Amino acid sequence: MTVADAPVPELASRARDVGGSPVRDILAVTARPEVINFAGGLPAPELFDADGIAAAFRAVLAETPERALQYSTTEGEPSLRAALAERFAVRGLATVADDLLVTTGSQQGLSLLATALVEPGDTVLVEDPCYLAALQAFAFAGARVVPVPCDGAGIDPDALDALVVRHRPKLLYTVPTFQNPTGRTLPAERRAAIARIAGRRGLWIVEDDPYGELRFEGERVPWVATYPGAEDRTVLLGSFSKVMAPGLRLGWLRGPAALVRACVVAKQAADLHTPTVNQLAAARYLADCDLDAHVARVGGVYRERRDAMLAGLGEVLPSGARWGRPEGGMFVWVTLPSGWDAGALLPSVIAHDVAYVPGAPFFAGAPDVGTLRLCFVTQAVDEIGEGLRRLGAGLKDLRRSPRP
Known part of the structure; x- marks a missing residue:
């Protein structure tokens, strides 16, 4: 040969x-x-605020083109991180800019977390059924993915506790609000129970919240991250894809400092940073328009x-x-x-x-x-x-x- x-x-x-x-x-x-x-x-494309988004891009390109078209920091543009931190705080979760990493869509946040947290063979717990792309991200990391029994209200806390004892998992991944694919929302008492389990057993919680702002009826349920036991071990993912426009590919990751730093290093290896002009345009949109x-x-x-x-x-x-x-x-x-x-x-x-x-x-x-x-x-x-x-x-x- x-x-x-x-x-x-x-x-x-x-x-x-x-x-x-x-x-x-x-x-x-x-x-x-x-x-x-x-x-x-x-999302329905005819409902995008195309005029407002276009105006935001025009403004940043006209006023600060040298910045908008340049490399940025891996953590994300300070103006966008500050605006996101304020939105968290208004909704009851005290947050500063340094708690946040801007990602290229929240899907990248999942990938970064899998890189930073999961060793091949580690056990990851997920809802049953679960968001498809999360299953992909954890499979690529070599995780052993174990489903947690769920009912019409979501995760069964007793079943979760038993699985944590049996498998000693690294993390629990959940979409507690308007879950993909089921549309269900985890009640407050179950969120509190999951937080207690995480604190007592030693478990990371990855709380994915791409749909939470799209509430049509009923009362908002606080993030799992706000409940006692979860504060120092919950990573909260979010995105503009469902509320502004998915083509911007803008998401974020909020978490404890050491884990955010690890994800920053993983992101440096992946794409250096999320596009600067998109970040600045989003920050300008939040400043000039009423996203809510x-x-x-x-x-x-x-x-x-x-x-x-x-x-x-x-x-x-x-x-x-x-x-x-x-x-x-x-x-x-x-x-x-x-x-x-x-x-x-x-x-x-x-x-x-x-x-x-x-x-x-x-x-x-x-x-x-x-x-x-x-x-x-x-x-x-x-x-x-x-x-x-x-x-x-x-x-x-x-x-x-x-x-x-």
Whole structure:
């Protein structure tokens, strides 16, 4: 064999073993404009404050182009970190700029935490079901991912405590408010119980909060990070993706100083810093515009869309199907009757030019193949009605598919 014939080295095992995102795969398949897509978690683009964001970019490029187009510090632009700290403080969590690291979307925050906290073989606890990209991030880090039993209200604290004793995990990952994929919100008493467990047993909590500001009804529940026992061991992730615009790729990580510093070093190795001009434009937007008023307007529209979806589900889903009623966020979680397989049904449903995400990939343990996730925010009310009509037609064309 000549040198030219020698094979190239194999990919790292993590690159071979960790699969892609089924959501992204479905979005690629359903990119045709005629498809009504309930699969993606995409904010409604017509509701972006494009004028306000454009004005913010124009201002920073006109007034400080030499700064906006230059390298920045890894921690993030001071003006944006200060504005974020103020927003935390107003909502009851005392925060200073040094508590924060600006990330390229909150997904990068997850990746940085996995790098900084997780050794190969460490146990990570997650909700069951769990946000897909979190499962990917922890799998890439070589973690052993163990699901925590949940009910309609979220994590079962007693089950969590037993798993912590049994597995001695490094961290618990949770989306406690309008969870992805289920839309459920963890009640205050369970948040307090989780905080006590973390403090008593020695456990990091990664609290992911991309949807918390999208509340349509009910009272806001404080972050887990505010409860006794959790203060010095909770990392709180947030993002502008769902409330300003996902294309900005702006998120943040709030946590104890030593962990934030470790994530800064990991970020230096990943991308040096989040784009300067995007950070400055976001800070300018927060200074010149009323983001809370914008979010309230968006929330009003999203509530109408949620109501339209909830009102129509009973007419199109098979008898015996169950679904939740989220108080905010973006998703409705559906459980089909016994004998139905949402993944097996999907190709035939897509043939009717409508799509959803099967629930099975969201489970770290044994999947429930009869579940699916519907996003209600991307389409207008009339499109939701038509999408549900198509979904119903697709389901009526199919016979029951036995569970494997």
